[in-house]
Amino acid sequence: MRKNAVILAIDDEESILTLLGIHFRGLGLALETAGTGEEGLRKAKALKPDLILLDVALPDITGLDALQALKEDPELKRIPVIILSGYPLEEASNVFLEAGAADYILKTVRIRQVIEDVLSYLPAGENQ
Amino acid sequence: MSSPTSPPGKTSKYLPPAWFRRAIESARETVVFTDTGRRIIYANPALRVSHGYAPEEVIGFSSTDLFGDIPGNPDDLGPKIAEEAVGGVWRGEVYNRRKDGSVFPVRLTVSTVYDADLDILGYIGISTDITEEKRREAELNLTLKQLRKASDFKGEFISTLSHEIRTPLTSIRAFSNILLTMGDRADEATRREFIGQIHAASERLNGMLNRMLELAKIESGEMSFNDEVVNLTGAALEAVADMQGLALEKNVAIDLCNPPLEVRVVADRDRIREVFLNLLSNAIKYSPPGSTVSIELGWKEKGKGAAEVRIRDQGPGIPDGMEETIFERFQQGDRSGENGHGVGLGLAICREILRHYGGGIRAGNGPEGAVFTFTLPSLT
Numbered sequence: 170m171r172k173n174a175v176i177l178a179i180d181d182e183e184s185i186l187t188l189l190g191i192h193f194r195g196l197g198l199a200l201e202t203a204g205t206g207e208e209g210l211r212k213a214k215a216l217k218p219d220l221i222l223l224d225v226a227l228p229d230i231t232g233l234d235a236l237q238a239l240k241e242d243p244e245l246k247r248i249p250v251i252i253l254s255g256y257p258l259e260e261a262s263n264v265f266l267e268a269g270a271a272d273y274i275l276k277t278v279r280i281r282q283v284i285e286d287v288l289s290y291l292p293a294g295e296n297q
Numbered sequence: 298m299s300s301p302t303s304p305p306g307k308t309s310k311y312l313p314p315a316w317f318r319r320a321i322e323s324a325r326e327t328v329v330f331t332d333t334g335r336r337i338i339y340a341n342p343a344l345r346v347s348h349g350y351a352p353e354e355v356i357g358f359s360s361t362d363l364f365g366d367i368p369g370n371p372d373d374l375g376p377k378i379a380e381e382a383v384g385g386v387w388r389g390e391v392y393n394r395r396k397d398g399s400v401f402p403v404r405l406t407v408s409t410v411y412d413a414d415l416d417i418l419g420y421i422g423i424s425t426d427i428t429e430e431k432r433r434e435a436e437l438n439l440t441l442k443q444l445r446k447a448s449d450f451k452g453e454f455i456s457t458l459s460h461e462i463r464t465p466l467t468s469i470r471a472f473s474n475i476l477l478t479m480g481d482r483a484d485e486a487t488r489r490e491f492i493g494q495i496h497a498a499s500e501r502l503n504g505m506l507n508r509m510l511e512l513a514k515i516e517s518g519e520m521s522f523n524d525e526v527v528n529l530t531g532a533a534l535e536a537v538a539d540m541q542g543l544a545l546e547k548n549v550a551i552d553l554c555n556p557p558l559e560v561r562v563v564a565d566r567d568r569i570r571e572v573f574l575n576l577l578s579n580a581i582k583y584s585p586p587g588s589t590v591s592i593e594l595g596w597k598e599k600g601k602g603a604a605e606v607r608i609r610d611q612g613p614g615i616p617d618g619m620e621e622t623i624f625e626r627f628q629q630g631d632r633s634g635e636n637g638h639g640v641g642l643g644l645a646i647c648r649e650i651l652r653h654y655g656g657g658i659r660a661g662n663g664p665e666g667a668v669f670t671f672t673l674p675s676l677t
Contacts, residue, residue, distance in 0.1 A: 184531025185558050255559055255677065276559035277677050279595075283558060 174291050175216055177201045179209030179235065180224035180253060185276070189222065192284050206230035210238055213245055220290055223270075225254045225261070233268060240269040249290045253283075327403075327426075330410070332419040335360045335375055347403070347426050349396035360422065367392045367400055382407045382420055390427065401428050454626065461505060461641075465498035472498075508642040512626070515649040522565040522653065526676065529560040529569070529604055533592055536573030543578060548586040551577065556594040560604045561676040568650045569673075575643035576608045576669050583612035583667065597672055603656075604675035607668060614662040623660055624648045647671070 176198060178189050186202040193200040201216055203209035206227040213221060221239065225232035232252060240246050249271035254261065262273040271290050274283055321328050327347045330339040336359055340352040348355075348363065355362075361375040369392050371377065381387045387407040392400050403424040410418045472491040476483060483491070514520040530553075537551050544551050562569070573592075580590040588611035597603040615623060624644045644658075651658050656673035 182528060182531060182559075184528055184534045187534055188530065188556070188558065253558065255561065257677075277557050277599075279555045279557050281555045 174219040175199045175201060176220045176222065176287070176291075177203065177209065177212055177216060177218035178222040179203045179206065179212075179227065180222070181205065181226075181228050182224070185224075185253070188280055189283075192280055196284070196288075204228075206232070206235040209235060213239060213248070214242070217244070218248060220287065221248055221250045222287065223250050223252055225252060225256065225265070233264065236265060236268050236270060251287060251290060324423075327424045329355075329360065329363075329422045329424075330419055331360050331422070333417050335379060335420065338419065347395075347424065348393065354396075360420075363393050364391050367394060378405075378407050379420060382409045383417065384409070393424065401426055402431050403427060457626070458509075462502065465501045465505075468498035469495050469502075505642065508646060512642055512646050512649065515646065515653065520653075522568060524563050524565055527562055527564050527566045527569055529562055529606065529673070529675075530556045530558065530594060532566065532569045533573055533594055533606070536570050536577055537592070539570075539574060540577045540581060544581050544590070547581055547584065549581050549584040550589045551581075552589050552591040554591050554593050556592075559677065560594060560596070562604055562654075562673045563676065564654050564673065568653075572647045572650055572671065573606075575647050576671075579643060580608055580610035580612070580667070580669070584610045585612060588612070588666075596675065596677075602675055604673045605670060606672075607670045609663050609668045610666040612666040615660050615667050620660045624658070 176189075176193055178186055178200060180186055180202075181204050183204070186200075186204075190200045190202065201212055201218060203212050206229050209221075209223070209227075212218075223232050223235055223239075227235065230238075232254075236250055236252070239248065239250055246269070250269070252262075252265045252270045252273045253276055254265075254273060255276045257275055257277070265273050272286065274286055278286075321341050324341055325343055327343040328339075328341040329337055329344070331337050336357055337355050340350070340355050342352055344350055344352050344355065359365075359375070360378075364370055364374055374391060378387045378389075385408075388405070390402055390404050393403050394400050404427050405422055405424040407420055407422045410421050412418050472494045476488065476491050479487075511520070533553055533556065537553055540551060577590065577592075584590055590611075591609045593607040593609070595605060597605040624647075626642055626645050644660075648658050651671050651673060654673055656671060658669060658671040661668050661670070
């Protein structure tokens with residue numbers, strides 16, 4: 170059931186985490202958050218979330234490094250990772266998708282659309 | 298322009314002694330002699346500087362050729378000058394035309410030249426280019442006008458300010474006076490209530506003073522702005538959180554309607570939050586209980602680099618004709634400084650902050666209440 174799904178959002182901007190939190194919690198989904206790549210990787214290992222939202226520009230490691238670390242970990246590599254990016258660049262998008270990202274979502278997209286997109290990647294989701 | 302004709306036959310009669318001629322030729326003022334028919338028979342070299350003609354070029358010209366058909370000059374100026382100069386002198390400011398066709402103002406003195414028998418020989422005109430003088434005069438007039446406006450504004454400002462100060466001050470005086478008069482006879486609850494009133498009024502005064510200083514600082518360019526990349530959505534979220542208390546108190550909901558995750562602008566985070574706080578507190582203040590204040594956030598046109606934020610309430614709306622004036626100091630929908638924290642400076646501050654960043658703000662009415670829309674240049 171999607172109701173029990175855990176989503177981990179890794180972004181250094183608190184307002185984005187807050188906004189995501191409000192909307193996911195409104196749907197009865199648990200949102201865990203991390204403000205740095207290092208914290209994000211640690212929480213991913215500990216929580217084994219159903220889905221990870223990953224910012225491209227983190228204060229410590231790059232989003233790409235974080236993505237690669239997730240994809241190299243046998244325990245985590247199957248978790249879909251959706252990239253959140255402020256940069257509408259096709260090249261950047263391709264780099265992340267090739268590195269194993271499930272999707273590349275622009276931050277200029279409105280929150281409800283983001284939520285809808287994210288839900289479609291949740292395993293066993295009702296919307297699938 | 299009439300073609301130069303040969304000087305009249307009586308020229309020799311006018312020939313001055315050499316030293317006299319030298320003197321006239323050295324003069325910085327433009328000196329022109331005409332005959333009785335106002336035809337130029339002599340001009341000094343200063344004419345080249347003032348009018349762009351070599352002196353010999355204008356011999357035979359009518360004096361009218363230098364100032365005829367120029368808007369701003371009286372009609373029939375030539376004959377009028379001649380008429381008035383007879384028996385005296387004509388002085389005035391007129392426009393002349395240069396050889397290249399450009400027009401410039403001169404101060405002109407025309408006197409009649411008589412011979413020994415008191416027959417009129419002709420006229421002598423001495424003129425000075427007063428372009429620079431006129432420019433300075435215009436500048437001075439403008440400054441004077443601005444000063445007068447500023448002075449009027451100051452008077453008005455002080456009178457409104459005194460009014461705004463008097464309201465809380467009256468509260469402070471009245472409640473403190475009662476406390477003093479009642480002394481020990483006031484019970485604890487009354488004392489607390491009155492001290493609370495005094496405190497609230499002094500807080501209002503303090504807030505007003507701070508806002509006034511802030512506005513003055515922004516307007517004089519002394520305000521420092523710490524610019525960085527700011528997510529407008531984040532600033533809105535923070536402001537909504539800050540306003541939650543007031544909203545609950547008034548039983549008003551704040552709805553941040555489906556914002557983008559990120560709308561990036563370059564600005565001072567605190568100033569942008571202040572814009573949101575001012576607009577939200579205003580909206581809440583005028584909202585009836587049970588209503589909603591909504592914030593719509595996005596772009597004016599996607600990809601065009603202008604963020605747009607709309608704040609709507611379900612209150613009474615903005616009175617007709619006040620859509621512009623509410624951004625002036627001390628202008629409020631209901632003119633009472635008592636029922637909210639604003640004293641009519643918040644919107645003026647918002648406008649100054651947004652203008653600083655090349656944005657703007659406008660007010661209007663939607664189907665349900667007031668709508669404030671502000672724009673800011675954005676990175677996305």
